[in-house]
Amino acid sequence: MENTAHLLNEIDKKLMILLRDGRTLIGYLRSVDQFANLVLHRAIERIHVGTQYGDMERGVFIIRGENVVLLGEIDREKEEQLNSKLTQVSVEEILDAQRREIESKQEKNAILRQRLKQRGINNNPLLEDNE
Amino acid sequence: MLPLSLLKTAQSHPMLVELKNGETYNGHLVSCDTWMNINLREVICTSKDGDKFWRMNECYIRGSTIKYLRIPDEVIDLVKEDIQAKAKNRNQNQNQNRNNNNNQQNRGNKNNPNQHRPNPNRNRNNVNINKN
Numbered sequence: 001m002e003n004t005a006h007l008l009n010e011i012d013k014k015l016m017i018l019l020r021d022g023r024t025l026i027g028y029l030r031s032v033d034q035f036a037n038l039v040l041h042r043a044i045e046r047i048h049v050g051t052q053y054g055d056m057e058r059g060v061f062i063i064r065g066e067n068v069v070l071l072g073e074i075d076r077e078k079e080e081q082l083n084s085k086l087t088q089v090s091v092e093e094i095l096d097a098q099r100r101e102i103e104s105k106q107e108k109n110a111i112l113r114q115r116l117k118q119r120g121i122n123n124n125p126l127l128e129d130n131e
Numbered sequence: 132m133l134p135l136s137l138l139k140t141a142q143s144h145p146m147l148v149e150l151k152n153g154e155t156y157n158g159h160l161v162s163c164d165t166w167m168n169i170n171l172r173e174v175i176c177t178s179k180d181g182d183k184f185w186r187m188n189e190c191y192i193r194g195s196t197i198k199y200l201r202i203p204d205e206v207i208d209l210v211k212e213d214i215q216a217k218a219k220n221r222n223q224n225q226n227q228n229r230n231n232n233n234n235q236q237n238r239g240n241k242n243n244p245n246q247h248r249p250n251p252n253r254n255r256n257n258v259n260i261n262k263n
Contacts, residue, residue, distance in 0.1 A: 037134040060207055062134050062200040
């Protein structure tokens with residue numbers, strides 16, 4: 001078992017989980033199975049925009065394993081160091097900031113697409129508006 | 132407790148299911164299987180952007196399309212009770228078996244004072260009866 005990748009050592013630790021849709025969840029891992037389905041307890045969803053972040057309480061999650069990109073334990077010491085660089089804001093503020101960030105990204109992409117089109121390059125999949 | 136067992140424990144509770152495509156389904160869990168396929172009742176479906184809503188009495192969701200499920204906090208407490216109850220049952224059964232074995236041993240000794248061990252086959256039968 002020592003040389004295999006497994007999650008049993010992470011049980012009951014406070015973890016950060018990144019999903020394939022880009023969302024970040026933080027909570028206590030309570031259970032896993034052979035598909036890497038996860039049970040996350042006292043979970044929060046954290047949104048980062050620049051140096052600001054906001055937390056939303058989410059309770060208990062059962063996450064289907066295939067949607068997980070990565071997960072890892074949160075280092076308490078480093079978390080405190082980071083907090084001097086990041087500022088927590090309210091949920092409304094962070095959602096607003098996130099909306100503005102997405103809109104500006106879409107605008108930039110639209111301009112880029114237009115310029116590329118003028119030069120004869122169409123439908124670059126990297127510039128599509130989905131997240 | 133495995134994730135899918137927890138899901139089974141959450142039967143009849145309200146929950147939120149988000150699909151991989153971003154749609155969410157709010158409803159009460161009716162049933163689920165080992166593929167995470169689920170039946171919901173009294174469902175409200177919300178589009179990805181959260182701007183369109185549909186109501187339906189029941190729906191079936193294929194497990195492979197699910198991103199995650201959010202269940203109420205109470206279900207975790209239910210699990211704790213469940214585990215405690217099961218442990219209690221197990222202890223009771225064990226005690227019962229032990230008592231029965233002792234009785235049998237006594238009986239055996241009465242019938243045949245030279246017999247020191249109870250018949251193992253008899254013993255096994257007894258255990259099965261207790262389980263049923």
